[in-house]
Amino acid sequence: MVKEKDTTTENKILTAAEDEFIEKGLTGARMQQIADKAGINKALLHYYYRSKDKLFEVIFSTILKTLIPKIKRIINEDVDLYSKIRNFANEYITMLQEKPHIPGFIIHELGTNPDRLAKIFGKLEIDISYIKNQINEEIKKGNIRNIQAEQLIINLLSLCIFPVVARPLAEPILFSSNKEEYDKMIESRKTEVGDFIIDSIKIH
Amino acid sequence: MVKEKDTTTENKILTAAEDEFIEKGLTGARMQQIADKAGINKALLHYYYRSKDKLFEVIFSTILKTLIPKIKRIINEDVDLYSKIRNFANEYITMLQEKPHIPGFIIHELGTNPDRLAKIFGKLEIDISYIKNQINEEIKKGNIRNIQAEQLIINLLSLCIFPVVARPLAEPILFSSNKEEYDKMIESRKTEVGDFIIDSIKIH
Protein backbone atom coordinates (compact mmCIF):
# COMPACT_ATOMS: atom_id res chain seq x y z
CA MET A 1 0.00 0.00 0.00
CA VAL A 2 1.63 3.21 -1.15
CA LYS A 3 0.80 6.50 0.54
CA GLU A 4 -0.68 9.09 -1.77
CA LYS A 5 2.05 11.41 -2.94
CA ASP A 6 1.89 15.17 -2.94
CA THR A 7 1.00 14.95 -6.59
CA THR A 8 -2.66 14.19 -6.05
CA THR A 9 -4.80 17.11 -7.16
CA GLU A 10 -6.18 17.78 -3.71
CA ASN A 11 -2.73 17.97 -2.18
CA LYS A 12 -1.46 20.21 -4.95
CA ILE A 13 -4.36 22.54 -4.22
CA LEU A 14 -3.71 22.56 -0.50
CA THR A 15 -0.01 23.22 -0.94
CA ALA A 16 -0.61 26.00 -3.44
CA ALA A 17 -3.33 27.58 -1.33
CA GLU A 18 -1.22 27.56 1.81
CA ASP A 19 1.57 29.23 -0.11
CA GLU A 20 -0.65 31.91 -1.55
CA PHE A 21 -2.61 32.66 1.61
CA ILE A 22 0.50 32.87 3.78
CA GLU A 23 2.20 35.11 1.25
CA LYS A 24 -0.69 37.48 0.54
CA GLY A 25 -3.23 36.97 3.29
CA LEU A 26 -6.89 36.14 2.74
CA THR A 27 -7.83 39.38 1.01
CA GLY A 28 -4.64 39.58 -1.01
CA ALA A 29 -4.68 36.00 -2.25
CA ARG A 30 -6.14 35.23 -5.70
CA MET A 31 -7.93 32.05 -6.69
CA GLN A 32 -6.39 32.32 -10.15
CA GLN A 33 -2.93 32.40 -8.59
CA ILE A 34 -3.68 29.36 -6.45
CA ALA A 35 -4.91 27.49 -9.50
CA ASP A 36 -1.77 28.43 -11.41
CA LYS A 37 0.53 27.32 -8.60
CA ALA A 38 -1.36 24.02 -8.41
CA GLY A 39 -1.20 23.57 -12.18
CA ILE A 40 -4.96 23.42 -12.58
CA ASN A 41 -7.70 25.94 -13.34
CA LYS A 42 -10.09 27.97 -11.25
CA ALA A 43 -13.13 25.83 -11.97
CA LEU A 44 -11.47 22.79 -10.49
CA LEU A 45 -10.62 24.76 -7.41
CA HIS A 46 -14.29 25.44 -6.85
CA TYR A 47 -15.07 21.83 -7.54
CA TYR A 48 -12.94 20.81 -4.56
CA TYR A 49 -13.68 23.80 -2.32
CA ARG A 50 -16.87 25.70 -3.00
CA SER A 51 -15.55 29.12 -2.18
CA LYS A 52 -12.42 31.08 -1.37
CA ASP A 53 -13.56 31.41 2.23
CA LYS A 54 -14.09 27.67 2.57
CA LEU A 55 -10.64 26.98 1.19
CA PHE A 56 -9.13 29.55 3.51
CA GLU A 57 -10.81 28.07 6.57
CA VAL A 58 -9.38 24.67 5.71
CA ILE A 59 -5.87 26.07 5.32
CA PHE A 60 -6.07 28.26 8.39
CA SER A 61 -7.39 25.61 10.72
CA THR A 62 -4.98 23.02 9.35
CA ILE A 63 -2.07 25.30 10.12
CA LEU A 64 -3.28 25.91 13.66
CA LYS A 65 -4.05 22.25 14.20
CA THR A 66 -0.53 21.20 13.28
CA LEU A 67 1.18 24.07 15.03
CA ILE A 68 -0.54 23.98 18.41
CA PRO A 69 0.16 20.31 19.20
CA LYS A 70 3.85 20.89 18.62
CA ILE A 71 3.80 23.70 21.15
CA LYS A 72 1.74 21.65 23.59
CA ARG A 73 4.17 18.78 23.36
CA ILE A 74 7.10 20.98 24.29
CA ILE A 75 5.47 22.86 27.16
CA ASN A 76 3.97 19.72 28.66
CA GLU A 77 7.13 17.66 28.44
CA ASP A 78 8.11 16.10 31.76
CA VAL A 79 11.40 17.89 32.35
CA ASP A 80 12.60 20.55 34.78
CA LEU A 81 11.69 24.17 34.07
CA TYR A 82 15.11 25.32 32.86
CA SER A 83 15.34 22.46 30.39
CA LYS A 84 11.83 23.15 29.25
CA ILE A 85 12.61 26.78 28.54
CA ARG A 86 15.80 25.87 26.69
CA ASN A 87 14.06 23.12 24.72
CA PHE A 88 11.22 25.37 23.76
CA ALA A 89 13.46 28.12 22.45
CA ASN A 90 15.63 25.68 20.56
CA GLU A 91 12.86 23.61 18.99
CA TYR A 92 10.46 26.46 18.34
CA ILE A 93 13.03 28.69 16.66
CA THR A 94 14.05 25.72 14.52
CA MET A 95 10.42 25.34 13.46
CA LEU A 96 10.25 29.04 12.65
CA GLN A 97 13.34 28.85 10.49
CA GLU A 98 11.48 26.42 8.25
CA LYS A 99 8.20 28.31 8.21
CA PRO A 100 8.99 31.88 9.20
CA HIS A 101 5.79 33.42 7.84
CA ILE A 102 3.35 31.33 9.85
CA PRO A 103 3.15 33.48 13.00
CA GLY A 104 2.69 36.72 11.07
CA PHE A 105 0.00 35.08 8.98
CA ILE A 106 -1.90 33.82 12.02
CA ILE A 107 -1.63 37.11 13.84
CA HIS A 108 -2.79 39.14 10.86
CA GLU A 109 -5.76 36.95 10.03
CA LEU A 110 -6.76 36.74 13.67
CA GLY A 111 -6.43 40.50 13.97
CA THR A 112 -8.67 41.25 11.00
CA ASN A 113 -11.18 38.60 12.03
CA PRO A 114 -11.01 37.55 15.68
CA ASP A 115 -14.07 35.30 15.36
CA ARG A 116 -12.00 32.89 13.36
CA LEU A 117 -10.25 31.68 16.47
CA ALA A 118 -13.46 30.90 18.34
CA LYS A 119 -14.49 28.47 15.60
CA ILE A 120 -11.60 26.12 16.24
CA PHE A 121 -10.32 27.15 19.65
CA GLY A 122 -12.31 24.54 21.51
CA LYS A 123 -10.71 21.74 19.53
CA LEU A 124 -7.20 22.96 20.21
CA GLU A 125 -7.41 22.31 23.94
CA ILE A 126 -4.63 24.63 24.83
CA ASP A 127 -3.86 24.35 28.50
CA ILE A 128 -0.93 26.09 30.08
CA SER A 129 -1.72 25.08 33.65
CA TYR A 130 1.04 22.47 33.77
CA ILE A 131 3.87 24.85 32.99
CA LYS A 132 2.22 27.53 35.12
CA ASN A 133 2.28 25.19 38.11
CA GLN A 134 5.85 24.32 37.34
CA ILE A 135 6.82 27.99 37.38
CA ASN A 136 4.98 28.67 40.62
CA GLU A 137 6.61 25.63 42.23
CA GLU A 138 10.08 26.90 41.40
CA ILE A 139 9.21 30.28 42.86
CA LYS A 140 7.94 28.65 46.04
CA LYS A 141 11.10 26.56 46.31
CA GLY A 142 13.16 29.72 45.98
CA ASN A 143 14.89 28.58 42.81
CA ILE A 144 13.65 31.47 40.70
CA ARG A 145 12.57 34.95 41.64
CA ASN A 146 8.94 36.00 41.94
CA ILE A 147 7.36 36.55 38.54
CA GLN A 148 3.84 36.13 37.22
CA ALA A 149 3.74 32.89 35.23
CA GLU A 150 1.96 34.51 32.32
CA GLN A 151 4.63 37.20 32.11
CA LEU A 152 7.35 34.58 31.90
CA ILE A 153 5.50 32.61 29.26
CA ILE A 154 4.80 35.62 27.06
CA ASN A 155 8.43 36.67 27.44
CA LEU A 156 9.54 33.30 26.14
CA LEU A 157 7.15 33.48 23.21
CA SER A 158 8.12 37.07 22.42
CA LEU A 159 11.83 36.35 22.35
CA CYS A 160 11.35 33.35 20.06
CA ILE A 161 8.76 34.66 17.65
CA PHE A 162 9.16 38.40 17.31
CA PRO A 163 12.63 38.46 15.72
CA VAL A 164 11.31 36.19 12.98
CA VAL A 165 8.01 37.99 12.48
CA ALA A 166 9.52 41.47 12.46
CA ARG A 167 12.40 40.55 10.21
CA PRO A 168 11.37 42.82 7.30
CA LEU A 169 11.75 45.82 9.58
CA ALA A 170 14.43 44.61 11.98
CA GLU A 171 16.94 43.31 9.45
CA PRO A 172 17.52 46.70 7.76
CA ILE A 173 17.72 48.50 11.09
CA LEU A 174 19.97 46.09 12.96
CA PHE A 175 22.15 44.73 10.18
CA SER A 176 21.74 47.11 7.22
CA SER A 177 19.78 44.41 5.40
CA ASN A 178 22.59 41.88 5.68
CA LYS A 179 20.65 38.65 5.32
CA GLU A 180 23.44 36.34 6.46
CA GLU A 181 24.05 38.30 9.65
CA TYR A 182 20.37 38.12 10.50
CA ASP A 183 20.27 34.38 9.83
CA LYS A 184 23.25 33.95 12.15
CA MET A 185 21.51 35.95 14.86
CA ILE A 186 18.38 33.80 14.63
CA GLU A 187 20.50 30.65 14.71
CA SER A 188 22.35 31.70 17.84
CA ARG A 189 19.09 32.62 19.54
CA LYS A 190 18.31 28.91 19.81
CA THR A 191 20.55 28.97 22.88
CA GLU A 192 20.73 32.73 23.60
CA VAL A 193 17.02 33.00 24.43
CA GLY A 194 17.21 30.26 27.04
CA ASP A 195 20.33 31.79 28.58
CA PHE A 196 18.78 35.24 28.60
CA ILE A 197 15.63 34.14 30.38
CA ILE A 198 17.29 31.88 32.91
CA ASP A 199 19.86 34.54 33.77
CA SER A 200 16.95 36.83 34.49
CA ILE A 201 14.86 34.59 36.72
CA LYS A 202 17.37 32.42 38.58
CA ILE A 203 18.24 33.39 42.14
CA HIS A 204 21.93 34.26 42.16
CA MET B 1 -4.10 82.69 12.86
CA VAL B 2 -6.00 79.54 13.70
CA LYS B 3 -4.57 76.10 12.93
CA GLU B 4 -6.66 74.02 10.58
CA LYS B 5 -8.77 71.62 12.57
CA ASP B 6 -9.22 67.96 11.90
CA THR B 7 -12.43 68.87 10.14
CA THR B 8 -10.81 69.90 6.89
CA THR B 9 -11.66 67.43 4.15
CA GLU B 10 -8.07 66.37 3.61
CA ASN B 11 -7.58 65.56 7.27
CA LYS B 12 -10.84 63.68 7.46
CA ILE B 13 -9.66 61.59 4.54
CA LEU B 14 -6.29 60.90 6.11
CA THR B 15 -7.82 59.92 9.43
CA ALA B 16 -10.39 57.68 7.81
CA ALA B 17 -7.82 56.09 5.52
CA GLU B 18 -5.41 55.36 8.35
CA ASP B 19 -8.23 53.73 10.27
CA GLU B 20 -9.32 51.57 7.39
CA PHE B 21 -5.86 50.54 6.22
CA ILE B 22 -4.70 49.64 9.72
CA GLU B 23 -7.85 47.66 10.35
CA LYS B 24 -8.01 45.76 7.07
CA GLY B 25 -4.63 46.11 5.42
CA LEU B 26 -4.03 47.39 1.91
CA THR B 27 -5.82 44.59 0.10
CA GLY B 28 -8.68 44.37 2.58
CA ALA B 29 -9.39 48.09 2.74
CA ARG B 30 -12.18 49.58 0.59
CA MET B 31 -12.22 53.05 -0.91
CA GLN B 32 -15.98 53.18 -0.33
CA GLN B 33 -15.45 52.48 3.35
CA ILE B 34 -12.81 55.19 3.63
CA ALA B 35 -15.15 57.65 1.93
CA ASP B 36 -17.97 56.71 4.30
CA LYS B 37 -15.77 57.10 7.37
CA ALA B 38 -14.65 60.51 6.11
CA GLY B 39 -18.22 61.55 5.34
CA ILE B 40 -17.56 62.16 1.66
CA ASN B 41 -17.85 60.09 -1.51
CA LYS B 42 -15.47 58.01 -3.53
CA ALA B 43 -15.01 60.54 -6.31
CA LEU B 44 -13.67 63.11 -3.91
CA LEU B 45 -11.22 60.57 -2.60
CA HIS B 46 -9.77 60.20 -6.05
CA TYR B 47 -9.76 63.96 -6.45
CA TYR B 48 -7.36 64.25 -3.50
CA TYR B 49 -5.42 61.04 -4.08
CA ARG B 50 -5.43 59.64 -7.57
CA SER B 51 -5.44 56.00 -6.59
CA LYS B 52 -5.78 53.64 -3.69
CA ASP B 53 -2.09 52.84 -3.90
CA LYS B 54 -1.14 56.52 -3.76
CA LEU B 55 -3.32 57.04 -0.71
CA PHE B 56 -1.86 53.99 0.94
CA GLU B 57 1.71 55.11 0.36
CA VAL B 58 0.92 58.44 2.01
CA ILE B 59 -0.61 56.76 5.05
CA PHE B 60 2.10 54.15 5.33
CA SER B 61 5.02 56.53 5.07
CA THR B 62 3.35 59.02 7.40
CA ILE B 63 2.99 56.34 10.04
CA LEU B 64 6.62 55.32 9.73
CA LYS B 65 7.81 58.92 9.69
CA THR B 66 6.03 59.71 12.94
CA LEU B 67 6.89 56.42 14.63
CA ILE B 68 10.59 56.19 13.92
CA PRO B 69 11.56 59.61 15.34
CA LYS B 70 9.89 58.71 18.61
CA ILE B 71 11.99 55.57 18.84
CA LYS B 72 15.13 57.44 17.83
CA ARG B 73 14.56 60.03 20.52
CA ILE B 74 14.36 57.40 23.24
CA ILE B 75 17.33 55.30 22.18
CA ASN B 76 19.54 58.33 21.61
CA GLU B 77 18.67 60.01 24.87
CA ASP B 78 21.72 60.93 26.94
CA VAL B 79 21.12 58.71 29.96
CA ASP B 80 22.79 55.59 31.34
CA LEU B 81 21.96 52.24 29.74
CA TYR B 82 19.71 50.91 32.50
CA SER B 83 17.61 54.06 32.49
CA LYS B 84 17.43 53.97 28.74
CA ILE B 85 16.14 50.41 28.75
CA ARG B 86 13.57 51.23 31.44
CA ASN B 87 12.51 54.43 29.68
CA PHE B 88 12.15 52.70 26.36
CA ALA B 89 9.95 49.94 27.74
CA ASN B 90 7.81 52.38 29.65
CA GLU B 91 7.34 54.96 26.92
CA TYR B 92 7.08 52.54 24.03
CA ILE B 93 4.50 50.32 25.68
CA THR B 94 2.51 53.43 26.53
CA MET B 95 2.57 54.38 22.86
CA LEU B 96 1.45 50.90 21.92
CA GLN B 97 -1.48 51.06 24.32
CA GLU B 98 -2.80 54.02 22.32
CA LYS B 99 -2.10 52.55 18.90
CA PRO B 100 -1.80 48.79 19.37
CA HIS B 101 -2.39 47.86 15.73
CA ILE B 102 0.47 49.87 14.26
CA PRO B 103 3.27 47.29 14.58
CA GLY B 104 1.17 44.47 13.14
CA PHE B 105 0.14 46.70 10.29
CA ILE B 106 3.72 47.67 9.45
CA ILE B 107 4.98 44.13 9.69
CA HIS B 108 2.24 42.72 7.51
CA GLU B 109 2.53 45.33 4.78
CA LEU B 110 6.30 45.10 4.82
CA GLY B 111 6.05 41.33 4.64
CA THR B 112 3.78 41.31 1.61
CA ASN B 113 5.78 44.04 -0.12
CA PRO B 114 9.33 44.46 1.18
CA ASP B 115 10.17 47.05 -1.50
CA ARG B 116 7.95 49.53 0.30
CA LEU B 117 10.57 50.03 2.99
CA ALA B 118 13.33 50.87 0.53
CA LYS B 119 11.31 53.80 -0.82
CA ILE B 120 11.38 55.67 2.46
CA PHE B 121 14.14 54.01 4.42
CA GLY B 122 16.78 56.52 3.41
CA LYS B 123 14.79 59.39 4.84
CA LEU B 124 14.32 57.68 8.19
CA GLU B 125 18.00 57.78 9.09
CA ILE B 126 17.78 55.06 11.65
CA ASP B 127 21.09 54.71 13.41
CA ILE B 128 21.56 52.42 16.37
CA SER B 129 25.28 52.96 16.73
CA TYR B 130 24.92 55.19 19.79
CA ILE B 131 23.10 52.63 21.91
CA LYS B 132 25.28 49.87 20.49
CA ASN B 133 28.37 51.71 21.71
CA GLN B 134 26.72 52.25 25.05
CA ILE B 135 26.06 48.54 25.41
CA ASN B 136 29.59 47.58 24.42
CA GLU B 137 31.01 50.14 26.86
CA GLU B 138 29.08 48.62 29.75
CA ILE B 139 30.33 45.18 28.81
CA LYS B 140 33.91 46.44 28.70
CA LYS B 141 33.49 48.10 32.09
CA GLY B 142 32.24 44.80 33.50
CA ASN B 143 28.85 46.20 34.46
CA ILE B 144 26.88 43.82 32.27
CA ARG B 145 27.70 40.41 30.93
CA ASN B 146 28.88 39.75 27.42
CA ILE B 147 26.03 39.91 24.92
CA GLN B 148 25.82 40.92 21.29
CA ALA B 149 24.32 44.42 21.16
CA GLU B 150 21.87 43.48 18.43
CA GLN B 151 20.60 40.56 20.52
CA LEU B 152 19.94 42.85 23.44
CA ILE B 153 18.15 45.41 21.27
CA ILE B 154 15.92 42.87 19.56
CA ASN B 155 15.14 41.36 22.96
CA LEU B 156 13.97 44.74 24.19
CA LEU B 157 11.84 45.29 21.10
CA SER B 158 10.41 41.77 21.27
CA LEU B 159 9.37 42.06 24.89
CA CYS B 160 7.66 45.41 24.28
CA ILE B 161 5.96 44.79 20.96
CA PHE B 162 5.08 41.11 20.70
CA PRO B 163 2.59 40.91 23.58
CA VAL B 164 0.62 43.71 21.93
CA VAL B 165 0.86 42.38 18.38
CA ALA B 166 0.02 38.81 19.28
CA ARG B 167 -2.82 39.72 21.58
CA PRO B 168 -5.55 38.05 19.48
CA LEU B 169 -3.83 34.73 19.98
CA ALA B 170 -2.18 35.24 23.37
CA GLU B 171 -5.17 36.60 25.26
CA PRO B 172 -7.32 33.47 24.84
CA ILE B 173 -4.42 31.17 25.65
CA LEU B 174 -3.00 32.99 28.66
CA PHE B 175 -6.11 34.51 30.19
CA SER B 176 -9.07 32.67 28.67
CA SER B 177 -9.94 35.83 26.72
CA ASN B 178 -10.17 37.96 29.85
CA LYS B 179 -9.59 41.42 28.41
CA GLU B 180 -9.05 43.19 31.72
CA GLU B 181 -6.41 40.71 32.85
CA TYR B 182 -4.53 41.18 29.61
CA ASP B 183 -4.70 44.96 29.90
CA LYS B 184 -3.30 44.68 33.42
CA MET B 185 -0.47 42.50 32.19
CA ILE B 186 0.47 44.99 29.47
CA GLU B 187 0.30 47.84 31.97
CA SER B 188 2.62 46.12 34.41
CA ARG B 189 5.06 45.33 31.62
CA LYS B 190 5.98 49.01 31.53
CA THR B 191 8.24 48.22 34.48
CA GLU B 192 8.44 44.41 34.26
CA VAL B 193 10.26 44.43 30.92
CA GLY B 194 12.99 46.72 32.21
CA ASP B 195 13.40 44.61 35.34
CA PHE B 196 13.46 41.40 33.36
CA ILE B 197 16.17 42.56 30.98
CA ILE B 198 18.37 44.20 33.60
CA ASP B 199 18.15 41.16 35.86
CA SER B 200 19.40 39.14 32.93
CA ILE B 201 22.37 41.25 31.88
CA LYS B 202 23.70 42.80 35.10
CA ILE B 203 26.70 41.22 36.73
CA HIS B 204 25.57 39.96 40.13
Added chain:
DNA sequence: GTCTATAAGGTGATAGAC
Protein backbone atom coordinates in the same frame (compact mmCIF):
# COMPACT_ATOMS: atom_id res chain seq x y z
C1' DG C 1 -14.33 71.27 -4.20
C1' DT C 2 -18.03 68.25 -4.20
C1' DC C 3 -21.45 65.63 -6.11
C1' DT C 4 -24.10 61.73 -9.28
C1' DA C 5 -23.66 58.54 -12.69
C1' DT C 6 -21.07 55.40 -15.15
C1' DA C 7 -17.28 53.26 -17.11
C1' DA C 8 -13.54 49.72 -17.06
C1' DG C 9 -11.44 45.99 -15.26
C1' DG C 10 -10.81 42.39 -12.08
C1' DT C 11 -12.38 38.39 -9.25
C1' DG C 12 -15.13 34.74 -7.36
C1' DA C 13 -18.26 31.54 -8.89
C1' DT C 14 -21.16 28.59 -12.17
C1' DA C 15 -22.81 26.04 -16.52
C1' DG C 16 -22.05 22.57 -19.36
C1' DA C 17 -19.13 19.71 -22.56
C1' DC C 18 -15.86 15.93 -22.36
Added chain:
DNA sequence: GTCTATCACCTTATAGAC
Protein backbone atom coordinates in the same frame (compact mmCIF):
# COMPACT_ATOMS: atom_id res chain seq x y z
C1' DG D 1 -12.41 14.84 -12.45
C1' DT D 2 -11.09 18.28 -15.51
C1' DC D 3 -11.68 21.55 -18.85
C1' DT D 4 -13.50 26.12 -21.63
C1' DA D 5 -16.51 29.70 -21.65
C1' DT D 6 -19.17 32.89 -19.35
C1' DC D 7 -21.71 35.18 -15.73
C1' DA D 8 -22.57 38.32 -12.00
C1' DC D 9 -20.78 41.11 -8.92
C1' DC D 10 -17.64 44.09 -6.72
C1' DT D 11 -14.15 47.69 -6.71
C1' DT D 12 -11.34 51.11 -8.51
C1' DA D 13 -11.37 54.94 -11.27
C1' DT D 14 -13.19 58.64 -14.39
C1' DA D 15 -16.59 61.95 -16.75
C1' DG D 16 -19.15 65.69 -16.32
C1' DA D 17 -22.66 68.68 -13.97
C1' DC D 18 -22.98 72.06 -10.23
